[in-house]
Amino acid sequence: MILLLALISLLKVRKGFIIETNILKMLPSENENRLFNEASDRFSEKLSRNVLFTISHRVRDSALDAATAMRHDLARHELFKLPEETDWFKFYFNYRFNIIPPQMKLVLIDKKFEQFRTHFYKTLFSPMTSIYGDMLNKDPLLIFPQYINSVVQFRDKFDYDKGNIIIDDSIKTTVLISTYLEENGFEKEVQNSFNDFVDKQKKKIRSQTGANVEYTGVVAYASRYLDRSKFETGFIGLLSFSIIVILMLFAFRSFKCLFWGAFPIFIALLCGLAVSVLVFYRIHIISVTMGMCLIGICIDYSFHYLSEYSFCKSGWNSSRGLINVLPGISMGLITTVMGYSTFFFIPFGGLKQIAIFTVSGLIGAYLTVLILFPAVFKEKGNYKNSYHFFRPLICAYFRLMDKKMFRYTVYFLLILIIIAGLPGVSFNDDIKVFQMKTADLDKTVTTIKELTNVEYDSEYLLVKGVSKESLLQNIETVTEKLEQIRVNGDLADYQALTKFVPSKKEQKADHEMLAAKVLSYEDEMGKLFDETGFQPQTLEKLKREIEESKGKYLTIDDWLKSSVATEYEKLWIGEISDTCFSAILLSGIKSFELLEEITDEDQNVYLVNNNTRISNLLRGVRKNLFRFIPVLYSIVFLVLVLRYGFIKGLKVFAPSIMTLLLTVSIYSIFSVELNIMHILALILVLALGIDYSIFLAESVANPSVTIVAILLSALTTIFSFGMLSLSMIPALSSIGFTILIGISINLFLSPFASDRKKLIRILK
Amino acid sequence: MKSILFLILIFQIIYADSNGELFQKKISKISNDSALIELYEKFISEAAFSAKFIQTIQVKALNKELVSKGNMVFIPDKGIVWETEKPYNQYLLITKKGEVFEKDNPVPVGEFSYAKIMTEMINSGLDKLSGIFDLFYSDDDVKWLLGLIPKKRVMSKFISNIIISGDRNGKINEVTVMGHDVKITELRFEEHKTLKKEELNRVNEILKQK
Numbered sequence: 001m002i003l004l005l006a007l008i009s010l011l012k013v014r015k016g017f018i019i020e021t022n023i024l025k026m027l028p029s030e031n032e033n034r035l036f037n038e039a040s041d042r043f044s045e046k047l048s049r050n051v052l053f054t055i056s057h058r059v060r061d062s063a064l065d066a067a068t069a070m071r072h073d074l075a076r077h078e079l080f081k082l083p084e085e086t087d088w089f090k091f092y093f094n095y096r097f098n099i100i101p102p103q104m105k106l107v108l109i110d111k112k113f114e115q116f117r118t119h120f121y122k123t124l125f126s127p128m129t130s131i132y133g134d135m136l137n138k139d140p141l142l143i144f145p146q147y148i149n150s151v152v153q154f155r156d157k158f159d160y161d162k163g164n165i166i167i168d169d170s171i172k173t174t175v176l177i178s179t180y181l182e183e184n185g186f187e188k189e190v191q192n193s194f195n196d197f198v199d200k201q202k203k204k205i206r207s208q209t210g211a212n213v214e215y216t217g218v219v220a221y222a223s224r225y226l227d228r229s230k231f232e233t234g235f236i237g238l239l240s241f242s243i244i245v246i247l248m249l250f251a252f253r254s255f256k257c258l259f260w261g262a263f264p265i266f267i268a269l270l271c272g273l274a275v276s277v278l279v280f281y282r283i284h285i286i287s288v289t290m291g292m293c294l295i296g297i298c299i300d301y302s303f304h305y306l307s308e309y310s311f312c313k314s315g316w317n318s319s320r321g322l323i324n325v326l327p328g329i330s331m332g333l334i335t336t337v338m339g340y341s342t343f344f345f346i347p348f349g350g351l352k353q354i355a356i357f358t359v360s361g362l363i364g365a366y367l368t369v370l371i372l373f374p375a376v377f378k379e380k381g382n383y384k385n386s387y388h389f390f391r392p393l394i395c396a397y398f399r400l401m402d403k404k405m406f407r408y409t410v411y412f413l414l415i416l417i418i419i420a421g422l423p424g425v426s427f428n429d430d431i432k433v434f435q436m437k438t439a440d441l442d443k444t445v446t447t448i449k450e451l452t453n454v455e456y457d458s459e460y461l462l463v464k465g466v467s468k469e470s471l472l473q474n475i476e477t478v479t480e481k482l483e484q485i486r487v488n489g490d491l492a493d494y495q496a497l498t499k500f501v502p503s504k505k506e507q508k509a510d511h512e513m514l515a516a517k518v519l520s521y522e523d524e525m526g527k528l529f530d531e532t533g534f535q536p537q538t539l540e541k542l543k544r545e546i547e548e549s550k551g552k553y554l555t556i557d558d559w560l561k562s563s564v565a566t567e568y569e570k571l572w573i574g575e576i577s578d579t580c581f582s583a584i585l586l587s588g589i590k591s592f593e594l595l596e597e598i599t600d601e602d603q604n605v606y607l608v609n610n611n612t613r614i615s616n617l618l619r620g621v622r623k624n625l626f627r628f629i630p631v632l633y634s635i636v637f638l639v640l641v642l643r644y645g646f647i648k649g650l651k652v653f654a655p656s657i658m659t660l661l662l663t664v665s666i667y668s669i670f671s672v673e674l675n676i677m678h679i680l681a682l683i684l685v686l687a688l689g690i691d692y693s694i695f696l697a698e699s700v701a702n703p704s705v706t707i708v709a710i711l712l713s714a715l716t717t718i719f720s721f722g723m724l725s726l727s728m729i730p731a732l733s734s735i736g737f738t739i740l741i742g743i744s745i746n747l748f749l750s751p752f753a754s755d756r757k758k759l760i761r762i763l764k
Numbered sequence: 765m766k767s768i769l770f771l772i773l774i775f776q777i778i779y780a781d782s783n784g785e786l787f788q789k790k791i792s793k794i795s796n797d798s799a800l801i802e803l804y805e806k807f808i809s810e811a812a813f814s815a816k817f818i819q820t821i822q823v824k825a826l827n828k829e830l831v832s833k834g835n836m837v838f839i840p841d842k843g844i845v846w847e848t849e850k851p852y853n854q855y856l857l858i859t860k861k862g863e864v865f866e867k868d869n870p871v872p873v874g875e876f877s878y879a880k881i882m883t884e885m886i887n888s889g890l891d892k893l894s895g896i897f898d899l900f901y902s903d904d905d906v907k908w909l910l911g912l913i914p915k916k917r918v919m920s921k922f923i924s925n926i927i928i929s930g931d932r933n934g935k936i937n938e939v940t941v942m943g944h945d946v947k948i949t950e951l952r953f954e955e956h957k958t959l960k961k962e963e964l965n966r967v968n969e970i971l972k973q974k
Contacts (some may be wrong), residue, residue, distance in 0.1 A: 060915075103876045117852075118852055118854075121851060121852040122852065122854060124830060125819070125821065125848070125851075125852070134824060134825060135825075136823055136825035136826065137825040140825075159915075159916035159917055159919075161917045166916075167918075168896070168915075345843055530828065531851075532826060532828065533826035533827045533828030533829075533830075534825070534826060534827075535825075535827070
C-alpha cells in the first residue's frame with residue numbers, strides 16, 4: 001500500500017506535476033463566467049511575461065552604455081523577447097487612409113468644407129509641422145503623424161533611443177528597458193532562469209559601468225512568493241519534526257518509539273501528496289506550506305498509542321492498548337476531519353487542496369497506528385520513560401485546578417477578557433491584507449511609477465466576440481462609452497486593441513469619409529493646396545493613393561506579426577471555445593458604477609475587478625462562516641451530548657466554546673481586525689482542541705497517561721502552527737497565530753472537562 | 765511660470781541672426797554665469813504683458829513659407845494666451861501646468877506637445893534647462909543671445925539648435941529653431957505692451973476656467 005502510494009506520487013511528480021505560485025489561483029473564481037474567467041487567466045499569464053528593467057547612473061553616458069550592454073545580453077538570452085525599435089511608419093503608413101485619427105474624424109464628419117480648412121491650417125501651421133519636413137510630400141494631410149500622436153503617448157520628459165526610454169532628473173539618468181518573457185512567468189523553471197540572469201547582470205553591469213540595475217514584473221513577485229514559501233515549508237517542516245523528535249526521545253526514551261512513532265508522519269505526508277497529485281493538476285505552494293502543519297497534528301495518534309505503551313506499568317497487551325486509545329483517536333479524527341471539511345465549502349481552490357492534503361494524511365496516519373502499531377509494539381521492552389517527570393507537574397496543575405479560589409479567579413479573569421474584548425470585534429475583508437510584504441520589489445514599482453507617471457489599475461475590462469471582426473466592433477462600442485467617461489473626468493485613460501487595429505467596418509467608414517471629403521470638394525482642396533504652397537501634382541497623387549487604398553484593411557493577424565504589436569499584443573487574449581477575447585486596460589478609475597453600467601448593458605463586456613470582487617466575496621464568505629460556526633459548534637455539542645449525556649457533554653464542550661470566545665476577544669483587545677483566515681483557523685481550533693477534552697473523557701483505563709499524551713500532542717500542534725504564525729505570507733500567519741493562541745488556551749482549559757478528583761487520586 | 769513663454773517660444777520656432785560666436789562657449793556651470801542669471805531673473809520678474817508675433821515656418825515640401833501672425837498675452841503664474849489671427853483664427857490657452865486648450869474646448873489639444881516639459885523646465889529654473897539643453901550665452905550693450913542645443917536624442921534628431929535673443933530689459937524679441945541643414949522656424953515678437961487692468965482681468969478669468 002505504502003509502495004503503491006509512493007509509486008503514484010513519484011510517477012505523477014516525474015510526469016510534470018506543477019507547483020502553482022500565482023496567488024490569484026488560490027482565490028475564488030466565478031463559475032457563471034467560465035469563459036471570462038479563462039480569458040482573465042490567459043490575460044494574467046500574458047501580463048506575467050512583462051518585465052521592466054531600470055538602469056540608473058548619475059552620469060548619462062554611463063547609464064546609456066550600461067543599457068546597451070544589458071540590451072545586448074537580453075537579446076541573446078533565450079528567455080527574453082526584446083522588442084525591436086518600433087518602426088511605426090513602416091507598418092502603419094500604408095493604412096493611413098483607413099485609420100483616421102479621432103480629431104480628424106470630427107472634421108470629416110462635418111459636411112461643410114470650412115471645418116476641414118481650419119483643421120488643415122492648424123495642422124500645417126503647428127510648430128511641429130516643420131520637423132515633419134518631407135513627410136508633407138508623402139502625406140500632405142499629415143494623417144499619419146496625427147494618428148501616431150493619438151496612439152502613442154510620447155511623454156515630454158522622456159527621451160527615446162533604440163527602444164529604450166531615458167529619464168533624466170537632477171540626480172541621475174534612468175533608462176527603462178521593457179522586455180517580455182518567452183514563457184509563463186509563473187513557471188518555476190522560468191523564475192529560476194530569470195533570477196539567475198538578473199543576479200549575473202546586476203553584478204556584471206555594476207562592475208563594468210557602476211550602474212545600478214533594478215527590475216519589476218509578475219515573475220519577480222511570483223519568484224519571491226515561491227522562494228519564501230519553499231523556505232517556510234522547509235523551516236516549518238524541519239522545526240516541527242525536530243521538536244517531535246526531541247519530545248519523543250524525552251518522553252519515551254526509546255529509538256524504537258521514535259522511529260515507529262514518526263512513521264505515521266511519513267505515511268501522512270505520502271498519503272497527502274499522493275491524493276493531492278491525483279486530484280489536482282497543480283498544487284498551490286501555500287497548500288504545501290500549510291500542509292506541513294499536518295506533521296504536528298498526525299503525530300497525536302502516535303503519542304496516544306505510545307503513551308499507553310510506554311507508561312503502562314505491567315501486563316502490556318498491544319490489542320488492549322489499541323482498544324484503550326481507539327475511541328479517543330477515532331473521535332479525534334472525526335472532529336478534525338469535520339473541521340477541515342468546512343474548507344470544501346469555501347470557494348478558495350487553495351483551501352480545498354489544504355483540506356484534501358490534510359484529511360488524506362490524517363486518515364493515512366490513523367490507519368498506520370491502527371494497523372501497524374499493535375504488530376510493531378507487541379512486546380513491551382525494558383525502556384525507561386519520562387512519566388515520572390510529567391506526573392508531578394500534571395498533579396500540581398490539577399491540584400491547583402481543584403482549588404475553588406483558583407478556579408473562580410480564572411473564571412473571573414476569563415469572563416473579564418471576554419467582556420472587554422468581544423463587543424469590539426472588528427473585521428477586515430480587504431484582499432490586500434493577504435498580500436505578502438515585498439518592500440524592495442514594491443520600491444522599484446513606486447520608483448517607476450514616479451518616473452513615468454504611468455500606472456494601469458488592477459481592474460480591467462474583458463470584451464468578447466464571436467469572430468475577430470465582431471470582437472473589434474464590440475470593443476469600439478465599449479470605447480465610445482469609455483471615451484465619454486474619460487472626457488467627464490471619471491477615468492484617466494484606457495488602452496484598447498482597436499486603437500491599434502480598428503474593425504473593418506470602422507476602417508471602411510474612415511476611408512469612405514476621407515474619400516468623400518477629398519473627392520467631393522476637389523476645387524476647394526486644389527485651392528487650399530495652392531494657397532499653402534504644395535506642388536500642383538500633390539492633390540492628384542493624394543486622390544490616387546486614397547483610391548488605391550480602398551479595401552486594403554489592417555487585420556489583427558497582420559498586426560500581431562509586426563514589431564509594433566510587441567508592446568500591446570497582450571491586449572489580444574485569443575480564442576477560447578470559438579469566442580474571441582480582448583482586454584481593455586484602465587487607469588485612474590474614479591467611478592466603478594459607470595463601468596458597471598457598461599457591463600450591465602452589454603453582455604459582451606465583463607469588468608475584472610479582482611480586488612473589489614474578491615473583497616466582497618471574502619466578506620460574504622466570512623459572514624456565512626461566522627454564521628456557520630454556531631451551527632458547527634451545535635453539531636459537535638449534539639454529538640457530545642449523545643455520547644456522554646448532557647452534563648458531561650457540556651463539560652467536554654465548555655473549553656472549546658471558551659477558547660473560541662477568548663481567542664476572538666484577545667484579538668479585539670489588541671485591535672487586530674479579523675479576516676476570513678482567522679475564522680477558518682477558529683474552526684480548526686475547535687476541530688483540534690475538542691480532541692483534548694474528548695481524549696480525557698474517553699480515557700477510562702489510564703487517564704494520567706492520556707494527559708501526558710495530550711500535553712505532547714498540544715505542544716507539537718502549538719509549535720507547528722506557532723512556526724506558521726511567523727510566516728511572511730499573511731494568510732498563513734493569520735491561521736498560525738490563531739491556532740497558536742487557541743490551542744494554548746484549549747490546553748489550559750481542557751482539564752476543566754476531566755474528573756479532577758479521580759485524576760489526582762490516580763496521579764498520587 | 766513665466767518660463768512657459770520660453771517654452772512656447774522655443775516651439776513656436778524662430779529666427780536668429782546666428783551669431784557664429786555664440787556656440788563656441790558652452791556654459792558649464794550656471795552659477796558661474798552671473799550675466800545669464802541676471803537676465804533670467806529679469807525675465808521671470810516681468811509683469812503681465814502682450815506682444816504681437818509673426819511666425820515663419822519653412823518646409824522643404826512647400827514652395828512658400830508658412831507665415832502666421834497674432835497676439836500673445838503672458839500673465840505670470842497664470843498662463844499664456846496665444847491668439848493666431850492670420851491666416852486662420854485660433855485662440856489657445858496655455859495653463860501654468862503647460863496644458864494647452866482651445867478656447868471653448870475642455871479637453872487639452874495635443875499640438876504643443878512640448879509645452880508641459882518646457883513649463884516644468886522653466887519653472888524649475890536654469891538648472892533644469894541645462895539638464896535638457898547645452899546652454900550658450902553671449903551679450904553686448906544692446907542685446908543678448910541664448911543658444912540651446914538639445915541633449916535629448918529624440919529632439920536632436922530634428923532640431924540642431926535654438927537661439928533666443930532679446931534686449932537688455934529681459935524682453936524676448938526673436939526665437940529661431942534650426943534644423944540640421946536649414947532654418948525651420950522663426951518667431952518674432954513686436955510691440956511689447958504692459959497689459960491694461962481690464963484686459964488682464966478678462967484674460968485671468970478665461971485662464972481660471974482651465
